[in-house]
Amino acid sequence: MATPARRPLADDIAAVLKAEMRDGVHPPGGRLPSEADLCRRFGVSRATVRSAIKELDVLGLVRTQHGVGTFVRRRPAVRDGLERMGSISESIRASGKVPGHEYARRTLRPVLPDEAERMGVPADTEALELRRRITADGEVVAYSYDLIPRGLLPSDYTLDEPNGSVFDYFERRMGVRATLGVARVHAVDSAHIAWGPDAGKHRLFILLDQLHYDTAHRLLAYSRTYFVEGAYEFSLVRTGD
Amino acid sequence: MATPARRPLADDIAAVLKAEMRDGVHPPGGRLPSEADLCRRFGVSRATVRSAIKELDVLGLVRTQHGVGTFVRRRPAVRDGLERMGSISESIRASGKVPGHEYARRTLRPVLPDEAERMGVPADTEALELRRRITADGEVVAYSYDLIPRGLLPSDYTLDEPNGSVFDYFERRMGVRATLGVARVHAVDSAHIAWGPDAGKHRLFILLDQLHYDTAHRLLAYSRTYFVEGAYEFSLVRTGD
DNA sequence: CAGTGGTCTAGACCACGAA
DNA sequence: TCGTGGTCTAGACCACTGT
Structure with missing residues (x-):
């Protein structure tokens, strides 16, 4: 009865439903087929269908209403849990969109005094500065300014890397996480953050001014990422006692 | 076979495990009992135990490792950030300033349709709307708009409460936390949030659009708090694997 | 190999909302 | 009443990890 479980079936089903929502098969505000219908269509048990729907729910793509049905949400934004560490690309992919990276600058330069203070490094430390735009389905969702201490870079580093996700680059090329x-x-609120075709459109941002460390508490990067307000939805679970 | 499903069994089990982690029964870095053990202990099926563990995982309290076990995450030493639930008054006090609350409005009204959807309550639910400014040493740091379902209020409620911290009010007058x-x-970025003498000065805010629950996952309040940019420093520790 | 978590099934009962 | 989503069970096979 049980099927091979290499890639969760629920994820495949969720992906199909995501694609159908994006392509207008299930328009915003519309109702998804009932769970029983989806079971028959995909030939799986209800638990599996429910797992897929729960994934869409957590991602904020649908809303379930007890006794009524499951509905496509109107506001398909990229969402991320702020408290969870993860690459921006990942969270874009998780919301069913295709991430992109456009690098505008890769420069080696000494860090500025206030940067050195924030990073806790000597004032004349050299670092690689990256300036890039991050897109979801071609739409700009963030502008990022990153600093990576030169000492961390591979010895054969050349100024044409990285090209995509900086997180991926850390893992693949430098072996750190x-x-x-x-x-x-x-x-x-500033007109001096955005650049490129949308420079005039984007003035309002959520800035994540962030220091990144690996498991050994070694500083990997200092990044200032300006998320275009409205394009990227930040959620956050706050806990007490 | 099936049990009455008023409050999810998985939540109860998750709560027990949370309490045990807090009380040191399962110390940070330690291993939780296996899923099979937990099934026997709580007398439930494995699906239910897994649902409870998934909840702890989403909250970042445990980490599962295939073929090995489920482990209690080591919590970061710095716990003074956005991810921590707490009253605004408390954090103001913690920074050595004196918190103040100025109430501009207390009204009973039906919730609006989009509020009802966000709160997950019927469309015509009545709620108490609070509108207030929060100050630190007399300086305005935030404007807050809160909605509390009427059903939660004391039976002898009158419109001259609360007066100070809403968190304190919950605990003292309603006995919930x-x-x-x-x-x-x-x-x-809006000129229509602030009011009072500083109305013209404050245009740029960080908005925390937030649902508050008690330990039984009962909705206590829906609050929109606009923090004056620069007046309140938000820090945040983000964790991954 | 044994024990762990990861996934899936088939069926059941309950709670909710609309007709 | 009927169809919906919400929860739970008992059992199964798979993949991973350490011995």
């Missing part, structure tokens, strides 16, 4: 981030959150 | 918050974070 960012597992801890210490961030400050700000609201920013 | 907000221990879980689900928030969305936004940047807001």
Whole structure:
């Protein structure tokens, strides 16, 4: 009875439903087929269908209403749990969109005094500065300014890397994994952050001013990421006793 | 076979495990009993135990490792950030300033349709709306708009309460404690949020759009708190694997 | 190999909302 | 009343990890 479980069946089903929502098969505000219908269509048990729907719910793509049905939400935004460390690309992919990275600058330069203080490194430390735009389905969702201490870079580093996700680059090229981030959150209203075709459109941002560490508490990067307000939805679970 | 399903069994089990982690029965870094053990102990099926564990995983309290076990996460030493639930008054006091509350409005009204959807309550639910400013040493740090379902209020409620911290009010007058918050974070640029003498000065805010729950997952309040950018420092520790 | 978590099934009962 | 989603069970096979 049980099927091979390499890739969760529920994820496949969720992906199909995501695609259908994006393509207008299930328009915003519309009702998804009932769970029983989906069981028959995909030939799986109800538990599996429910797992898929729960995934869409957690991602904020649908809303379930007891005794009524499951409905497509009107506001399909990219969402991320702020308290969870993870690559921006990942969270874009998780919401059913295709992430993109456009690099505008890769420069080696000494860090500025206030950067050195925030990073806790000597004032003349050299670092790689990255300036890039992050997109979801071609739409700009964030502008990011990153600093990576030169000492961490591969010895054969050349200025044409990285090209995509910086998180992926850390893992693939440098063999380190960012597992801890210490961030400050700000609201920013400025015409001097955005660049490119949308420069005039984007003025309001959520700034994540963040230090990244690996498991050994070694500083990997200092990043200032300006998320375009409205394009990226931040959620946050706060706990007490 | 099936049990009455008023309050999810999995939540109860998760609560027990949480309490045991807090009390040191399962110390940080330690291993939780296996799923099979927990099934026997609580007398439930494995699906239910797994649901409870998934809840702890989403909250970042445990980490599962295939073929090995489920482990209690080591909590970061810094716990003074956005991810921690607490009253605004408390954090103001913690920074050595004196918190103040100025109430501008207390009204009973039906919730609006989009509020009802966010809160997950019927469309015509009555709620107490609070509108207030929160100050630190007399300086305004936040404007807050809160909704409390009428059903939660004391039977002898009159419209001259609360007067200070809403968190304190919950505990003292209603005997409930907000221990879980689900928030969305936004940047807001608007001249229509602030009121009073500083209305013209404050345009840029960090909005915490937040649902508050007690330990039984009962909705206590829906609050939209606009923090004056620069007046309140938000930090945040983000963790991964 | 044994024990762990990861996934899936088939069927059941309950609670809710609308007709 | 009927169809919906919400919860739970008992059992199964798979994949991973350490011995």
